[in-house]
Amino acid sequence: MKRITVHDVAAQAGVSLATVDRVLNGRRGVSEAMSQRVHSTIDRLGFTRDHFAASLATSRRHRFAFILPQPDGNSFMHALHDMVLAQNKLLMTRRIQLGVMTYPAFQATALACILESIDAQQTDGVAVVAVDAPRVRAALEQLQARGVAVITLVSDIASAGATPGRLHCIAIDNVAAGRVAGSLIGRLNARRAGRVAAIAGNLTLRDHSERHLGFSQVIGQEHRPLVLLPPAEGLDDGPATAAIVRRLLDTHADLIGLYSIGAGNRGIIAALEQSGRQHDIVVVGHELTPHTRAALLRGAFDAVLHQSVADEITVAVEALRAAADGDTGHVPAPIRIDIFMRDNV
Amino acid sequence: MKRITVHDVAAQAGVSLATVDRVLNGRRGVSEAMSQRVHSTIDRLGFTRDHFAASLATSRRHRFAFILPQPDGNSFMHALHDMVLAQNKLLMTRRIQLGVMTYPAFQATALACILESIDAQQTDGVAVVAVDAPRVRAALEQLQARGVAVITLVSDIASAGATPGRLHCIAIDNVAAGRVAGSLIGRLNARRAGRVAAIAGNLTLRDHSERHLGFSQVIGQEHRPLVLLPPAEGLDDGPATAAIVRRLLDTHADLIGLYSIGAGNRGIIAALEQSGRQHDIVVVGHELTPHTRAALLRGAFDAVLHQSVADEITVAVEALRAAADGDTGHVPAPIRIDIFMRDNV
């Protein structure tokens, strides 16, 4: 019960190894007749290419750059950062090297500068947590023109016109996430009326604005007893979000729902718990971190919407590898919106 | 910028390839001094073993058997079945072969017979959706004694005594899942009182009984306005579960919560929608299938708890491979409890 190899195929088809290889990899330089013959013996023998041998023979290496905002106090970005480094260790054995570069959060110019400085010779692909700005978009198109595969991660850029600016966007469906938050806050407040608020980091980020869109759709259309306040921006900063929450609590005695669209959850949790009103307000946030997890367990948060950092890195690397190997037609797996509540954290 | 290979390590350490290989794979027959020397040069040079070459050189193949209940009308089991076959195609290229065997659902004896008939020579590992019964347990221990790696999938067996009966259990935390269901039904019924019911397939299955345990804990301890009815068993059968639901609806005008612990969701959905009371009752079920998904979108179901079939197969295969390669110390990744609601399906 031996394995069927290219040798067997070559012998059976009466051709050489090289011909089999050409057919197998769809390379040109094979006559139609030969190609047919090889193909038919391939599936007559039930041959399947050995992935390990193939990878060994092509001594190809890949270098991918991950460009992320500086984590600062942002646990999610911190986790993303760490996960890239962790994956890098594992991927070494598979001939893939990951590098990380960071830019100050929200700073389109800084991000663009980094993108513009990337050496296309040294880099096969780039995954970027994008800031949606013209210069960033231009830099990404430039990179693609120089043969670097580009995907956005977590937050996308606008795709105006014909050229998409990036190959894929690896992220959750943020409008849907906002809708989930809206439904949760609406339904957990069933038979109750009052105001609800949403706090974003920065509404120029596409992920934040998309979440807000979905949220306001659901609250506005399906939960009429709830009144949505105008969105606030806390720049993903703990003290800033805490101040916003304190102001909301002071101003609105009837606040019964709060959606934390971005980061800065530590500030939100602190301000809520200081007020003692955390159990009267349904709170939904994003990204499971030690802080949001603890808040869920204490009942300060009611749900946390999450995107698996591990999945995102895996899918991103896979997409970059496919692109670098010229495998068009690769469709990256969608990233699930995970809902965490007290009992499944 | 060449890759560092075993040759480099051997040369630098002044030993032969074979010696490097021995220390690399922790094989015996190397003096302590040699071992030290090789180890130090390995991390001096920052050598990492090339996964592809290693796999190619060891022409090892693995055959794993998946033993599942017959899907019949059970969409989840059907998906599991299909996923094993799909993964089998992909894994062929990685020298892993997956086989599927089925037994009539719930039938411990039939399952035991299959397990007892497995050829330990032909099989490196077994993943089984278990029925918890003494003879099944004995058969699994027997298999392990004959050198076959055994893991349970989705539903576990009791682990009495010292010998665990299986190496790992790849499944969600079913008690936690039941708790999530309880919290959802309790909280979505806030400020309301009434009865809630749970319908299992068969409470002798550990996954079903664990879910029921978690559910009754939360309802009993945290949602006092809700009264939990005794559990019903529908044998994962559509018509049977439909009949149960109809009886519940007739008997209890104040039914406001329903937890579908097992399968047979099609029957539950049909009976609910026939009654027209589906929007007055908070319904939580398990496993996202075309039917439960549609029910979520229509509002007949309020939430679906899900275990990713793809993840489970992947983790199971990885665990079996590790076991077959003698890699004790491998810890399989936990399976997440996914919560799906209308907007994130």
Added chain:
DNA sequence: CTGAAAGCGCTAACAA
């Protein structure tokens, strides 16, 4: 206990 040499199955120069 250590070393030399022959593959694993596929790919890619280089010839023909």
Added chain:
DNA sequence: TTGTTAGCGCTTTCAG
């Protein structure tokens, strides 16, 4: 257009 031939980096006999 087709064939020949030498590896890719590691493992594994089989001698020493």
